[in-house]
Amino acid sequence: MEPRRVRKRDEKQKLDTTSFANDLISGINSSSSLEAVTAFLEEQGANLDYRTYSEQFFDIFVAGGILAPGGKLANEKLDSSKFCVFETDGSNEQVEQYATMLQKVVSRYRYLELLLEEEMEKLLKFIKAFETEDMVKFAKFSAFIIQKSVCSATVLEHLFIDSLTENTIAEEFIVEFFRAWLFSGSVSSLSSTFKSAELDYKMMELFPGNKRSFDYMLERFQLYEGLEDIVSWQLGLRSSSVKQTLVEDLITAISEGKDNDELIQMVSDVATPNKLKHSDVITLIFEALVRATNWNKKSDVMTEQALNLFNNNNKLILSYTGTKKSQVYLMNKLQEYCYDSIQPLMKVFTKLILLMYKLRILGEEAITQWFHEKHSSKGKSVFLEQMEPMIDWLATATEEEE
Numbered sequence: 593m594e595p596r597r598v599r600k601r602d603e604k605q606k607l608d609t610t611s612f613a614n615d616l617i618s619g620i621n622s623s624s625s626l627e628a629v630t631a632f633l634e635e636q637g638a639n640l641d642y643r644t645y646s647e648q649f650f651d652i653f654v655a656g657g658i659l660a661p662g663g664k665l666a667n668e669k670l671d672s673s674k675f676c677v678f679e680t681d682g683s684n685e686q687v688e689q690y691a692t693m694l695q696k697v698v699s700r701y702r703y704l705e706l707l708l709e710e711e712m713e714k715l716l717k718f719i720k721a722f723e724t725e726d727m728v729k730f731a732k733f734s735a736f737i738i739q740k741s742v743c744s745a746t747v748l749e750h751l752f753i754d755s756l757t758e759n760t761i762a763e764e765f766i767v768e769f770f771r772a773w774l775f776s777g778s779v780s781s782l783s784s785t786f787k788s789a790e791l792d793y794k795m796m797e798l799f800p801g802n803k804r805s806f807d808y809m810l811e812r813f814q815l816y817e818g819l820e821d822i823v824s825w826q827l828g829l830r831s832s833s834v835k836q837t838l839v840e841d842l843i844t845a846i847s848e849g850k851d852n853d854e855l856i857q858m859v860s861d862v863a864t865p866n867k868l869k870h871s872d873v874i875t876l877i878f879e880a881l882v883r884a885t886n887w888n889k890k891s892d893v894m895t896e897q898a899l900n901l902f903n904n905n906n907k908l909i910l911s912y913t914g915t916k917k918s919q920v921y922l923m924n925k926l927q928e929y930c931y932d933s934i935q936p937l938m939k940v941f942t943k944l945i946l947l948m949y950k951l952r953i954l955g956e957e958a959i960t961q962w963f964h965e966k967h968s969s970k971g972k973s974v975f976l977e978q979m980e981p982m983i984d985w986l987a988t989a990t991e992e993e994e
Contacts, residue, residue, distance in 0.1 A: 607644065607645070609645065609648050609658060610667075610670070612640060612641070612645040612648055612649075613648055613652060613657065613658050613670065614670070614671075615640055616636075616640055616648075616649065616652055616673075617652060617656075617657070617670070617671050617672065617673045618671075619632050619636060619640075620632065620633075620652075620673045620674065620675050621671065621673065621674050621675075623675065626675065626689055626690075626693065629675045629693065630693045630696055630697070633693070633697045634696060634697055634700050637697070637700065637701045642701055642704060643701075643703055643704075643707075646704060646707035646708075646710075646711065647707075647710075647711060647714075649704075650707075650708060650711040650715075651711075652673050652676065653673075653676060653677065653690075653694065654676060654677045654678065654715065654730065654733070655676060655677070655678050655726070656672035656673040656674075656676040656678055656679060657670060657672045657673065658670075659714075659715075659718065662718065662721050663715075663718030663719070663720070663721030663722055664721060676690075677690050677729050677730065677733045678726045678729060678730075680729060682725060682728060682729050682732075684732060684771075684772055684775040684776070687729055687732040687733050687736060687772070688732075688736045688772075688775075688776060690733060690736075691733055691736030691737045691739075691740055691742065692736075692740070694708075694737060694742055695737070695740050695742045698742050705742075705743075708737075708742065708743050709743060709744060709746075709747050712734070712743055712747040712750075713747060713750045715730065716734075716747065716748070716750040716751055716756075717750060717753070717755075717756075719731075719756065719761060719765055720755060720756060720761050727761075727764070727765060727768075728764075728768045730765075731764075731765045731766075731767075731768035731769045731772065732768055732769070732771075732772035734747075734748075734769055735768075735769045735770075735772035735773040736772060736776070738785065739773055739776065739777050739781070739785075744789065745785050745786060745788070745789035745791060746789045746791075748769075748789070748791060749789075749791070751765060751766065751798060752794065752797050752798065754801075757797065757798055757799060757800060757801075758800050758801070759800075762798040762799075763798055763799060763812060766795070766798055767813075767816050767819065770782070770819055770822050771816075771818050771819070774818065774821060774822075779821040779822065779824070779825050782825070783825055792829055793829060793833070795809055795826060796808075796809045799812065806826075806830055809826070810823060810826065810827070813826070830866075831866065831868070834862060834866050834868070835868070835872065835876055837862075838859065838862045838863075838876055838880075839876050839879050839880045839883075841858065841862075842855065842858065842859070842876070842877065842880035842881075842884070843880050843883055843884045845858060846880060846881065846884040847884055852905060852906075852907040852908040853907070855905075855908050856907070856908055856911050859873060859876075859877065859908075859911070859912070869918075870912045870913070870914065870915055870917075870918040871915065871917045871918040871921045872921075873912045873918075874909070874912040874913055874918045874921055874922050874925075875921055875922070875925045877905075877908060877909060877912060878909075878922060878925045878926070878929075879925070881901055881905055882901070882929055882933075885897060885901060887934060891936040891939075894934065894936055894937060895936075895937070895940045895943070898937055898940065898944055899943075899944070899947060902944065902947055902948055902951065902953070903947070903951070906951050906953065909922070909948075909953050910951075910952070910953055913953050913954070916955065916957055916958045916961065919953070919954050919955060919958035919959075920958050920961060920962050920966045922948075922953070922954070923945065923954065923958070923959070923962045923967075924962070924966070924967065924968045926941070926944065926945075927941070927967065927968050927970060927971070927975055928968050928970050930971075930975075931968075931970040931971040931975075932970065938971065938974060938975070938978075939978075941975055941978055941979070942978050942979055942981070942982050945959065945979065945982065946982060956986050959982070959983070959986065960983065960986065963976065963979055963983050
């Protein structure tokens with residue numbers, strides 16, 4: 593009996609990367625313009641088999657040839673592509689054209705999306721071997737393809753390795769990345785993209801371990817021209833983080849029965865070094881106080897709890913309502929909280945405002961300004977109608993004093 597033949601269709605085909613590279617580079621170099629290159633790349637996906645040779649395709653697109661482990665061209669004797677990211681003049685305009693070209697190719701061959709992310713992981717590890725000008729071009733290219741949603745920002749996680757952060761490589765890369773992004777996009781879109789990728793709070797990790805602090809990061813970014821928006825963005829994130837931590841710490845302290853003097857010191861220890869405005873601090877104090885209160889479901893008990901909240905924490909609240917602005921902020925915070933969270937308190941809003949007026953937390957000017965100009969839009973008709981008698985009373989009292 594003859595031995596059964598083994599079918600070979602599942603055996604891995606040996607890759608002929610050299611032939612692929614020659615065919616791709618030859619086709620690219622025979623093109624006379626970027627438009628012609630784009631048309632060639634869009635047409636040849638099936639013939640050249642981008643799926644099988646995706647790594648080589650992306651190497652050639654970026655560097656002009658196949659890259660060896662480490663980041664140098666594997667065979668410098670082979671012709672290199674005349675049209676690639678590294679052959680641009682490095683301007684934002686020209687590098688962005690290549691990002692747009694890749695966007696068109698990837699949109700036609702959707703399987704390249706995941707394969708591109710794998711390639712980006714490799715290339716980001718290679719940047720230390722790139723010539724400085726090529727690293728800059730690749731940083732700009734990375735910004736544009738992420739901005740155009742060709743690639744996810746999560747690939748930037750691969751910058752956070754010691755071999756890139758212990759010197760200035762990761763720093764230099766991200767600086768050029770930011771500059772390119774801001775060339776055609778906004779810091780708002782950058783913030784949103786980095787937040788989605790959970791990178792927004794990780795910028796400090798791009799710097800050497802022994803210098804990894806917020807102040808050092810800020811100092812470095814401030815050295816570079818054009819990063820003012822990046823500095824403001826990071827300061828905003830820091831402020832937001834500090835504020836949220838303060839609220840949580842206050843809630844814990846209130847639940848532990850700390851008195852107003854201790855709470856005032858706690859707030860001051862955070863607000864002063866971080867230069868928090870009183871108008872911001874009072875909203876944080878209010879948030880902590882209402883979240884620390886175990887609200888009863890009965891309206892009359894709830895009203896009593898609200899009155900006690902201001903009576904018992906009068907000293908703490910007074911510490912940060914010394915300006916008209918902070919007083920208006922507090923009134924709006926109360927208005928929105930009543931409307932969004934505890935609607936039974938809407939009926940006694942005026943009663944709470946009157947109590948704060950008597951406690952000298954709120955002044956007449958702030959109350960009047962809130963009523964006429966600065967109130968929140970949430971439930972405003974209900975609150976303004978309820979406050980009319982008090983506004984009239986304040987006006988009458990002022991006339992009598994005069």
